[in-house]
Amino acid sequence: MDALKSLVQPLVGGAGGSSVIDGMKLVVLGGTVETARRVSSSAWCLRVSPCTAFFLTAHFSEEDYPYDWLMLWLSRRPEWQRSREFETTTRTTTPGFSGSRTADNSFCDEEEEDDGDDTAPGKVKTRVVFQPTFDTTHTIYYKGHWLRVRRGRKSDGSGCEVLSISVVARNNSILKQLVLQAKKEYEAEAIHRIQIYFADSHGSWRWTDSRHKRPMSSIVLNPGVKEMLLNDTRDFLKSEKWYADRGIPFRRGYLLHGVPGSGKSSLIHAIAGELMLDIYVVSLSSSWISDSTLQTLMGRVPARCIVLLEDLDAAFTRSVTRDKNSTGTPDSSSATSEEGNSSPEPTSSANSRHKRHNKDHISDVNTLSLSGLLNALDGVAAAEGRILFATTNHLERLDPALSRPGRMDVWIEFKNASKWQAEALFRNFFPSTEDDAEVLEGDLEGIDLPGPQSPTTSSNDSSLWSMSPSFSSSTSSLVSRSTKNTTPGSGAEEFGAKNQAYLPPPVEEHIAACQHSAKPLDAAKLAQLAKKFADSIPEEEFSVAALQGYLLKNKSQPETAAEEAAPWVISERELKERLKKEKEQREIKEKLEREKRRKELLEKEKEKADLEKKELELAKLKLQLQEQGTKDKALAEKKEADKAATSVEATVIADANANAKGEDTGVNETKEELAADADSDEENVPPSSSTPSEVTWVRVVETSS
Ligand SMILES: Nc1ncnc2c1ncn2[C@@H]1O[C@H](COP(=O)(O)OP(=O)(O)OP(=O)(O)O)[C@@H](O)[C@H]1O
Numbered sequence: 001m002d003a004l005k006s007l008v009q010p011l012v013g014g015a016g017g018s019s020v021i022d023g024m025k026l027v028v029l030g031g032t033v034e035t036a037r038r039v040s041s042s043a044w045c046l047r048v049s050p051c052t053a054f055f056l057t058a059h060f061s062e063e064d065y066p067y068d069w070l071m072l073w074l075s076r077r078p079e080w081q082r083s084r085e086f087e088t089t090t091r092t093t094t095p096g097f098s099g100s101r102t103a104d105n106s107f108c109d110e111e112e113e114d115d116g117d118d119t120a121p122g123k124v125k126t127r128v129v130f131q132p133t134f135d136t137t138h139t140i141y142y143k144g145h146w147l148r149v150r151r152g153r154k155s156d157g158s159g160c161e162v163l164s165i166s167v168v169a170r171n172n173s174i175l176k177q178l179v180l181q182a183k184k185e186y187e188a189e190a191i192h193r194i195q196i197y198f199a200d201s202h203g204s205w206r207w208t209d210s211r212h213k214r215p216m217s218s219i220v221l222n223p224g225v226k227e228m229l230l231n232d233t234r235d236f237l238k239s240e241k242w243y244a245d246r247g248i249p250f251r252r253g254y255l256l257h258g259v260p261g262s263g264k265s266s267l268i269h270a271i272a273g274e275l276m277l278d279i280y281v282v283s284l285s286s287s288w289i290s291d292s293t294l295q296t297l298m299g300r301v302p303a304r305c306i307v308l309l310e311d312l313d314a315a316f317t318r319s320v321t322r323d324k325n326s327t328g329t330p331d332s333s334s335a336t337s338e339e340g341n342s343s344p345e346p347t348s349s350a351n352s353r354h355k356r357h358n359k360d361h362i363s364d365v366n367t368l369s370l371s372g373l374l375n376a377l378d379g380v381a382a383a384e385g386r387i388l389f390a391t392t393n394h395l396e397r398l399d400p401a402l403s404r405p406g407r408m409d410v411w412i413e414f415k416n417a418s419k420w421q422a423e424a425l426f427r428n429f430f431p432s433t434e435d436d437a438e439v440l441e442g443d444l445e446g447i448d449l450p451g452p453q454s455p456t457t458s459s460n461d462s463s464l465w466s467m468s469p470s471f472s473s474s475t476s477s478l479v480s481r482s483t484k485n486t487t488p489g490s491g492a493e494e495f496g497a498k499n500q501a502y503l504p505p506p507v508e509e510h511i512a513a514c515q516h517s518a519k520p521l522d523a524a525k526l527a528q529l530a531k532k533f534a535d536s537i538p539e540e541e542f543s544v545a546a547l548q549g550y551l552l553k554n555k556s557q558p559e560t561a562a563e564e565a566a567p568w569v570i571s572e573r574e575l576k577e578r579l580k581k582e583k584e585q586r587e588i589k590e591k592l593e594r595e596k597r598r599k600e601l602l603e604k605e606k607e608k609a610d611l612e613k614k615e616l617e618l619a620k621l622k623l624q625l626q627e628q629g630t631k632d633k634a635l636a637e638k639k640e641a642d643k644a645a646t647s648v649e650a651t652v653i654a655d656a657n658a659n660a661k662g663e664d665t666g667v668n669e670t671k672e673e674l675a676a677d678a679d680s681d682e683e684n685v686p687p688s689s690s691t692p693s694e695v696t697w698v699r700v701v702e703t704s705s
Contacts, residue, residue: 055148055166058175062161063204066179070163072189073182074149079140145174194269195278201288203296205280213273219266220424220544225412226267229254230274232410233387237275237304240385249378253388253407255312257395258414261545264391265310272306277387279306284368285314291372298376303385312390313397315368370399377407416540417547423534425544429551430529430558431520521558529562536565542572 060067138149148166153159167174193212197205216226236252243250256264272279280301282294301307309315377388390408392398402408417425521529537547550568554561 054168056169056172056175057164057166058172058179060163060165061154062163066182067161067163068207069179069182069186070165072186073178074140074163076185077140079138142178143174145169147178191276194272194276197278197280199280199282199286199293199297201286201293203293203300205297205300208281211269214266214270216270216274218428219263219270220417220421220428221263221267221414222418222420226270229267229410229412230271233271233275236387237385250384251378251386251388253377253390253409255390255392255395255403255408255411256414257392257411259416259543260393261543262414262416263544264414268306268308268389268391275306275387277304277306278302279308281308281310283310284373285311289315290367291369291375294368294372294376295379298379298383301383301386303383305386307386307388309388309390312392312402313394315370315373370401374401374407417537417542417544419534419537419539421544422537422547423530425547425551426530426533426558426561427526429555430526430561432526433520433522526558529558532562533565536562536569538569542569546572 060070062068134151134153136150140147140149145167150164150166152162152164154162165175165178169175190210193210195207196209196211198208200206216230219226233252233254240250256267258264268279280297282289282297298307388408395403395413403411550565551561554564
């Protein structure tokens with residue numbers, strides 16, 4: 001205690017110190033204490049959350065594009081090789097690049113790598129990539145800064161992934177640089193592909209698919225159509241100022257209408273590839289589509305893109321069928337299935353997100369109105385710079401307001417295949433020796449083969465592009481395989497190569513038909529076969545998709561394809577006829593059944609009505625009887641009462657008369673006695689014997705009762 005006193009004493013001064021010095025000492029003491037408090041509190045803050053004290057932190061939600069850019073960038077960082085904690089994944093961050101992307105730090109089976117045969121059919125190289133683990137902080141060196149990277153989940157219960165990147169810096173320019181670099185790298189990967197986004201029920205765009213660009217040359221349309229459309233769209237994209245100067249909204253719409261399978265969607269994909277634009281698809285027949293959702297979606301499309309409104313005619317019918325007889329009545333079952341089908345099953349990283357977001361929020365509001373659609377297309381909130389494509393199979397069903405210029409500036413009709421198209425399709429399908437050079441230049445690069453995938457399906461044949469994203473082919477492999485496979489029979493040599501004693505039997509015809517590459521034809525032969533094929537195809541009777549289906553069946557046999565086109569047409573017609581008849585019969589049967597059911601229903605209703613009528617009558621009768629009974633009873637009671645009253649009065653009168661005559665009746669006589677007397681009097685005394693005075697009395701009493 002003495003020690004403490006001696007310590008404080010010099011500070012507060014002795015009893016003899018001046019008051020000014022004392023005050024100064026107190027100020028110094030207070031200041032020291034406060035400084036100590038602040039220093040200790042800062043040190044505590046620093047210890048608890050150093051990030052908030054010195055770091056600049058950016059958060060990237062998986063719902064937004066930068067997340068994907070950064071995940072790709074991160075997966076390529078060599079730091080992950082040295083990291084003591086990382087995640088390995090075969091899932092690609094870049095949409096649609098599964099197996100094809102080689103990140104710096106990715107790896108695969110060495111044997112697989114040495115093999116070097118990228119062309120092996122159905123063989124997918126699985127590369128493993130390092131990625132940041134969840135809830136662990138990683139440090140990466142970037143442009144003179146140490147970045148702290150952390151992957152976590154949002155705390156709002158949505159389960160949404162968030163990537164947080166912190167850096168010690170005075171401003172956020174380093175983070176901006178990082179995002180831009182990640183974007184650039186991402187886009188460099190995406191240059192040969194188009195990204196497809198589908199609208200979801202939250203009013204957001206979800207990345208769904210990535211496809212190889214489809215070459216324009218693979219689209220077979222009447223001369224000039226493709227060129228006109230491509231030039232028009234190119235011209236539009238260059239004319240922003242022109243539109244602005246004239247105060248015209250910078251938007252352009254194209255309406256592609258016509259028969260199914262004629263190339264509407266294919267053309268849009270090819271144009272998107274040419275213009276390097278992504279496609280944003282809304283299916284207007286989706287069950288959850290409403291005015292507000294569509295408005296939100298249209299407000300969220302990027303400045304340069306293609307918006308595709310599929311099945312414009314189905315916008316207000318909600319029917320999933322494209323049947324001409326579609327009534328437009330809301331169909332709950334179709335609505336449910338539509339939910340599942342409205343957007344193709346997404347793959348890769350978007351898959352899990354898509355499912356998670358849809359799982360707990362699937363609305364079935366379906367309240368799209370015409371005015372809502374028009375507003376979304378060209379209302380104030382509608383994005384500028386977008387190219388709108390709308391497709392329909394039933395132009396006649398469209399409201400004129402929808403298809404007026406300004407909304408749909410260019411209309412293109414798609415018909416069934418002409419002879420010209422048939423020939424061009426044939427030429428596209430089968431390789432020619434003269435085309436090889438062109439082919440090598442990459443005209444067919446990235447053409448996807450139509451599904452379904454089978455072990456025997458090669459990804460390298462010359463073929464038209466299809467909707468299946470899982471097949472890809474490269475030009476060089478196409479040519480090399482074409483030359484490798486000579487005749488159908490040559491395959492047999494491979495299979496029986498080790499046999500010494502017996503030669504292999506000839507390859508059966510149907511097996512040969514399954515070969516997947518045709519021998520390149522010389523130009524003259526190709527021209528002759530293509531003509532033969534086109535001659536057999538009737539003008540505008542079959543869709544291009546149908547012809548493509550036929551050619552696919554004979555894709556290794558151009559001769560057969562040309563020879564058998566005429567019988568195929570006949571068999572197709574027969575098939576169509578048969579299907580038509582079956583449909584008619586089915587319709588007649590259904591109509592008869594409907595009629596029968598209607599009659600039965602009418603009969604039942606009639607019986608029911610008769611029964612009800614009878615019951616009603618019965619009830620009425622009962623009521624009448626009841627009323628009658630009540631009346632009778634009341635009447636009887638009344639009669640009884642009247643009778644009693646009359647007899648009492650009569651007795652009284654008789655008594656009065658008797659009194660008047662001087663007779664003594666006695667005061668204690670009972671009512672019964674009086675009544676009995678009255679009765680007997682009534683019976684015994686004839687009315688004629690009544691005196692005039694008695695009659696007068698009775699009448700007076702009756703009137704009053
Ligand atoms: N004109 C065409 N040129 C090349 N291929 C075509 C053409 N028309 C159709 N096809 C082929 O037929 C298939 C279906 O074509 P697509 O989906 O583009 O037709 P669509 O008119 O959009 O049909 P729908 O109206 O039913 O959506 C595709 O595999 C495509 O390659």
